[in-house]
Amino acid sequence: MESEKTKEESKPFEDPEKKPDARQRSVEPQPAYRGEPAASAMVAERLSAYYGAFKALADINISIQQNKITALIGPSGCGKSTFVRCLNRMHEVTPGGRIEGKLLLYGEDVCGRDVDPVQVRRKVGMVFQKPNPFPTMSIYDNVIAGLKLGGRRKSSELSEVVERTLRQAALWDEVKDKLKESGMALSGGQQQRLCIARTLAVEPEVVLMDEPASALDPVSTQKIEDAMEELKERYTVVIVTHNMQQAARISDYTGFFYIENMGDPGRLWEFDETSKIFSSPNRKETEDYVTGRFG
Amino acid sequence: MSQLATTSARYRRRKLLDKAMTVMAYLCTLAAIVPLVLVLVYVAIKGLGAWSPQFFTGLPQLFGNGGGIYNAIIGTVIIVGLASLMGIPFGIMAGIYLAEYGNNHLGSLIRFTTDVMTGIPSIVVGIFAYGLLVVSMGGFNAFAGAFSLAILMVPIITRTTEEMIRLVPGSIREAALALGAPRWKTIVYVVVPTALGGIMTGILLSIARVAGETAPLILTILGSNFLNTRIFQGPVAALPLQIYDFSRSPYAGVIEAAWGASLVLVLMVLILSLAARLILARRGST
Amino acid sequence: MLSSLTTRFALLKQLRRGNLGDVIFQLLALLFGLSILALVFGIVFETWAQSAPSRREFGWSFLWSTAFDPPNDSFGALPFIYGTIASSILAILIAGPIGIGIAAYLVEIAPRRLNQIVGFVVELLAAVPSIVFGLWGIIVLAPWLKNYIVPPLQAVLGWTPLFSGTFFGPSVFAAGIVLSIMILPTVAAISRDVLRAVPDAQREGMLALGATRWEMFSRAVLPYGKSGITGAVILGLGRAAGETMAVTLIIGNSPKIFTSLFDQGATMASIIANNFAESRGLFLSSLIEIGLMLFAVTFLINVGARLLVSLISRQPQGGIRA
Numbered sequence: 001m002e003s004e005k006t007k008e009e010s011k012p013f014e015d016p017e018k019k020p021d022a023r024q025r026s027v028e029p030q031p032a033y034r035g036e037p038a039a040s041a042m043v044a045e046r047l048s049a050y051y052g053a054f055k056a057l058a059d060i061n062i063s064i065q066q067n068k069i070t071a072l073i074g075p076s077g078c079g080k081s082t083f084v085r086c087l088n089r090m091h092e093v094t095p096g097g098r099i100e101g102k103l104l105l106y107g108e109d110v111c112g113r114d115v116d117p118v119q120v121r122r123k124v125g126m127v128f129q130k131p132n133p134f135p136t137m138s139i140y141d142n143v144i145a146g147l148k149l150g151g152r153r154k155s156s157e158l159s160e161v162v163e164r165t166l167r168q169a170a171l172w173d174e175v176k177d178k179l180k181e182s183g184m185a186l187s188g189g190q191q192q193r194l195c196i197a198r199t200l201a202v203e204p205e206v207v208l209m210d211e212p213a214s215a216l217d218p219v220s221t222q223k224i225e226d227a228m229e230e231l232k233e234r235y236t237v238v239i240v241t242h243n244m245q246q247a248a249r250i251s252d253y254t255g256f257f258y259i260e261n262m263g264d265p266g267r268l269w270e271f272d273e274t275s276k277i278f279s280s281p282n283r284k285e286t287e288d289y290v291t292g293r294f295g
Numbered sequence: 296m297s298q299l300a301t302t303s304a305r306y307r308r309r310k311l312l313d314k315a316m317t318v319m320a321y322l323c324t325l326a327a328i329v330p331l332v333l334v335l336v337y338v339a340i341k342g343l344g345a346w347s348p349q350f351f352t353g354l355p356q357l358f359g360n361g362g363g364i365y366n367a368i369i370g371t372v373i374i375v376g377l378a379s380l381m382g383i384p385f386g387i388m389a390g391i392y393l394a395e396y397g398n399n400h401l402g403s404l405i406r407f408t409t410d411v412m413t414g415i416p417s418i419v420v421g422i423f424a425y426g427l428l429v430v431s432m433g434g435f436n437a438f439a440g441a442f443s444l445a446i447l448m449v450p451i452i453t454r455t456t457e458e459m460i461r462l463v464p465g466s467i468r469e470a471a472l473a474l475g476a477p478r479w480k481t482i483v484y485v486v487v488p489t490a491l492g493g494i495m496t497g498i499l500l501s502i503a504r505v506a507g508e509t510a511p512l513i514l515t516i517l518g519s520n521f522l523n524t525r526i527f528q529g530p531v532a533a534l535p536l537q538i539y540d541f542s543r544s545p546y547a548g549v550i551e552a553a554w555g556a557s558l559v560l561v562l563m564v565l566i567l568s569l570a571a572r573l574i575l576a577r578r579g580s581t
Numbered sequence: 582m583l584s585s586l587t588t589r590f591a592l593l594k595q596l597r598r599g600n601l602g603d604v605i606f607q608l609l610a611l612l613f614g615l616s617i618l619a620l621v622f623g624i625v626f627e628t629w630a631q632s633a634p635s636r637r638e639f640g641w642s643f644l645w646s647t648a649f650d651p652p653n654d655s656f657g658a659l660p661f662i663y664g665t666i667a668s669s670i671l672a673i674l675i676a677g678p679i680g681i682g683i684a685a686y687l688v689e690i691a692p693r694r695l696n697q698i699v700g701f702v703v704e705l706l707a708a709v710p711s712i713v714f715g716l717w718g719i720i721v722l723a724p725w726l727k728n729y730i731v732p733p734l735q736a737v738l739g740w741t742p743l744f745s746g747t748f749f750g751p752s753v754f755a756a757g758i759v760l761s762i763m764i765l766p767t768v769a770a771i772s773r774d775v776l777r778a779v780p781d782a783q784r785e786g787m788l789a790l791g792a793t794r795w796e797m798f799s800r801a802v803l804p805y806g807k808s809g810i811t812g813a814v815i816l817g818l819g820r821a822a823g824e825t826m827a828v829t830l831i832i833g834n835s836p837k838i839f840t841s842l843f844d845q846g847a848t849m850a851s852i853i854a855n856n857f858a859e860s861r862g863l864f865l866s867s868l869i870e871i872g873l874m875l876f877a878v879t880f881l882i883n884v885g886a887r888l889l890v891s892l893i894s895r896q897p898q899g900g901i902r903a
Contacts, residue, residue, distance in 0.1 A: 088789065090785060090788065090789060093784075093785065093788060095693070116310070118309075118310075118791050118792065118793050119306070119791070120791075121788060121789055121790065121791040121792075122790075122791035125789060125790070126785075126789035128782060128785060128786065128789070130782060132780075132782035132783060132785070132786040133786075134783065134786065134787070134800075134801055134804065134805070135804075135805060136804035136805060136807070137804075145787070145790060145800065146790030146791060146792070149309070149790065149791060149792055149796055149800075150305060151305045195786070198786075198790065199789070199790070202790055202791060309793055309796065310793060312793070312795055313793035313794055313795040313796070316794075316795040316798075316799075317690060317794065317795070319682055320682050320683075320685050320686040320689075320690055321686065321690075322682070323678070323679045323680075323681075323682025323683045323685075323686060324682070324683050324686045324687075324691075324699055326679050326682075326683075326765075327679070327683055327699075327702065327703055327706060327765055327766075327769065328699075328702055330706070330762045331702060331705060331706045331709070333717075333721075334709060334713065334714065334717050335709075337717060337721055338713060338717070385613055385616065388609065388610055388612075388613035388614075389610075389613040389614050389616070389617055391610050391613075392610035392611055392613055392614035393614065395607075395610065396607055396610055396611065396614075397614065401614075402614070404618070405614045405615070405617050405618060407884075407887065408617055408618055408621055409617055410883075410887050411621075411880065411883040411884055411887060412617070412620070412621065414816060414819050414820065414823070414879060414880075414882070414883035414886075415624070415823070415876065415879060415880065415883070416822070416823025416824070416825060416850055416875055416876070416879055417823070417825065418823070418825045418850050418853055418854060418872065418875070419624060419628070419823070419872050419875055419876040419879075420624065422624075422627070422628055422631070422853070422869055422872040423623060423624045423627045423628065425631075426627040426628070426630065426631045426869075427623070427627055430631075446620060449617065449620070450617075453617065477600050477602050477603050478600075478603045478606075479602050479603050479605075479606030479607070480602070482606070483606075500708075503708055504708070506710075507708075507709075507710025507711065507712065507713070508710070508711075509710070509711060509712045509825070509826040509854075510711075510825035510826055510850070510854050513854055513857055513858060514853075514857050517858060535710055535712045535826070538712050538713070538716060539712055539715075539826065539830075542712075542715070542716045542719070542720075542830060543830075550720065553716055554716070557712075557713045557716055560710055560712075560713065561709060561710070561713055564708050564709065564710060565705065565708065567708075568704065568705060568708045572701060572704070
C-alpha cells in the first residue's frame, strides 16, 4: 500500500479509466514527492471545468509543488489557460464558467461554497496573457493597487513594497525615476513586468502566469524569465506557455495538457519533473509534442 | 491554520460595502421601473375611464367632458404620415451614404453631425420650420408640422440604416458584385433588402418618437378644435397638442379627456416600440 | 484632402468605364448626406435671421436682463437661462447617479435574460411622450410631492433657502424630478455602452488582485470609462435643457429668478412653448433669440459629450460576471 501510494503520488497524473482506485483516493493533501523538501502548495482532485454545458476540462489531478515553477504546456485550446484560471477561481468570472471537483491550497478547499473567491485571489495571484496595467494610475499606484484594497498603510511602507516588488520583477532600474508617470507609457514588456510587480505586492502564496510572454519580444521575454528564477525563492509559480524551450529552461515540473478527440474536454495527459517530460516522457503524445512533431 | 477563512474587520467592511453597492445598483434599476409602471398604470386607468364611442368620433370642447379627439387622431395620422414620406427616404439615403461612401472626413463629419442632431431640442427644430414654412406660407399648416417631425426622424433612421448596412456580410455583397451587378444595384437590390429588418426597427422607433412630439407642433400647426384635412393651409389638431390643450383646462372633465387622449398616444407609441423590438428579436434569432 | 482626391479619382475612373448608374447613385447619396449638414446650417441661419429684431433692440444686455414685459416690449433672457440651468442640474443630480447605477447593474450584475428585460423597460421609459410625463407630473406627482415628500423635506431642510417657501404643486422641484425620470434612459443607455466598452482585461486585472466586485467597478472600470460616463451625464444634461413640454406644464412659467426649489420658474424651452402662439413682433423675435441660445448651448453640450463618449467606444465589448 505504502509503495503503491508513493508510486501513485509520484505520478500525479492518473487516468481514471485505467486506474479505478484513483477515484477513491484520499482528499487529504499529501506531499507528492517523498523524500524531497518540497510540499504541495496546491492540489487539484478530479477537477473539471465547464463553460455552460460545455466541459472544457475533465478530471484534472495535479499537485503543485511549493517554491517550484510548474509549467503547463500543450496544444492550443486544450484547457491550460482554463485550468490556471480555475486555480484562483477566475474561471467563474467568465459567463457560464463553473468548476467541479476539489482544489486545495495548503490543504484548504478553495472551491467550497463558503469560500470567497476574493480571499482566494489574495493568496493566488495572476498575471495575464496581455499586459493590463490600469491606464488611469501611475506606475507607483499600479503596483500598490491590490495592496490598497487591504487597508491604509504608511507611505514609507508602500514605497518599500513598490521598490521591492519592482526589483523582483526586474523593472526597478528602468522605472525608478518615473514612478509617477502613467503605466501606459511603458513598453509592452515593461507593462507585463509592472503587472507582475502588482501581483507580487499583494504577497500571494502562488503566482499564476497565463502565457505572460506570448505577446512580448525576445528581450522582454528574457527579462521576465530572469525575474521568475528569483520569484520561486518566495513564491510558488505556475506558468502556462506555448514555448517549449521556455518551459524546459525555467520550470521544475511540467504538465502536458492534451485533447485526444475533437470536442472532448482537455485532460492533463502527463505530469512529471521537467527533465523527465523533455527527455523520456511516458506517453507517446507527450513525446510527439515536446519534440515538435505536432502542435 | 486557516488562510482563506481569515475574516479581518477590514475584510468584513469591504464585503459589506460590496453588498451595499450591489443593493444600490438594484435600487437604481427599480427607480427606473417604478415611475414607468406608475405612469403607464395611471394613464391606463384614467384613460380607459374617459374612453367612449363619442370620444373617438367627436370634436373637442372647451368645457364639459372635453368632447372627442377625432380631429386630433386624423391630424396625427396626416402629419406623421407626411413626415414619414419625407423623413424615411431621406434617412435611408443618408444612411446609405454613411455606410457605403462615408469612410472619409466628410463622412465622419456628417456622422458626427447626425449624432449631435439627435440632441437638438425639438422646439428649436420647430422654430426652424416656423421660419421656413409658416412665415413664408402665410400661416400655420400641416406641412410645416410634418417637416419639423421629419427632421427629428432623420438622424434616428440615418444612424440605424448605417449600422444595419454595415452588418450585412461582405460575402453577400461580393456575391452580387461577382455576378456583374454594378455597385448601386448591389446596394439597392441586395444590401438594403438584407438589412431591411433592422432599418424597419429604426423607422418604427423614429415614428414612435415623433408621434409623441408636441413642442414643434405648437410652432407649426398650432392646434385646432375643428377637423382640417388640408395640408398646406390652416391650423391642424394633433394628439399630443390636444393633450396639451386639454391639460391646461380648469375643468376636471376636460382633464379626463387629456388622460383618454394620453392613453391613445401611449398605446400608439408602445405598439410601435414593441413592433420595432420584435422585428429586431426575430432578426436576431434567425 | 487626400481622401476627397481619391474619391474624385475613383469617380473619374468609373465615369470612364461608363458606369453612369453608380456615379448618379453615389452623388444622390452624397446629396442626402450633405443635406444633414445643410439642415443644421438652416437651423442656425433661420433662428439667427428671425431673431435679428430682438438682437438689434436689446444687444448683449438680453443675456443678463431680467425684464419680461410684453406690453412694453421689454425682454431679457436671464430668468430662463437661470431656470434652465437650475432645473437641468437638479435633474442630473438625481438621474446621473441612478443612471450610472442602472448601467452598472446591466453590465456587471444582471443575468443575460434580465439584462434584456431591464434594457427594454429603460427603452420604454424613453418612448413615453414628454407631454404624458407632463400631464402625470402636474396631476399626479406634484400633489403627491406636496403631501408626502415636501413636509418631511421642509421639516429637516426648511431653514435653507433652497427648500423654503410654500409648495403649491407647479414648481422647479417637481419639474426637476420629472426631468430626471425623462433623461434617465439617456444616461443609463449611454453609460451602459461605455461600461461595456471597458475591456474585461481591466476587470480581471483588478479581480485577480483580490478585489470585490465593487472595488473592481470603482477602481478599474469607472476610472477607465470616466470620460465616457462624463459624456453620458453631459448628454443627459443637454437633454434636460432642451426638454420642453413636460417642463412647460409643471414649472409654472413664471419669469423670475427663484431661490427656492419650491418656487415657480421658467426655462428657455418652456417660455417659448408657453408664449409662442400668442406672440408677435419683438416678443416673437426675442423668443426666437432664446431659441437660438438654447440651440447654441445644447449643440455645444452635445458636441462635447459625443466627443467624450467616442473616446471610449469602438472597442471590443466587455462585461464579465464577477
